Amino acid sequence: MPKMTFIQPDGKRVEVEAPVGLSVLEIAHKHGIDIEGACEGSLACSTCHVIVDPEWYGRLTAAKPDEEDMLDLAFGLTKTSRLGCQLIMTPALDGLVVSLPTATRNMM
Secondary structure (H helix, E strand, C coil), X not given: CCEEEXXXXXXXXXXXXXXXXXXXXXXXXXXXXXXXXXXXXXCCXXXXXXEEXXXXXXXXXXXXXXXXXXXXXXXXXXXXXXXXXHCECCHHHCCEEEECCCCCCCXX
């Protein structure tokens, strides 16, 4: 099974199993990783904002315009920011590394 690593705001690295077909948000929730996801993955907020390790960013499918619009609302936006609900695990992403921002902005 593929794995991925979450880097928490305090720098702690948590490696977890990442089933193919689940989103990064779903994987986080499955393993008790503290990521909000206020809209439950419906692309209506930015609370599942993650910062993708630069080595992995280029391997992802491009963000769609709706995701880019929501990312504009994210706290601590970076060049490699994505929404966890839009990143779907595939075998090619085995080893993916994402960091969690220090805060979220919940407009809901």
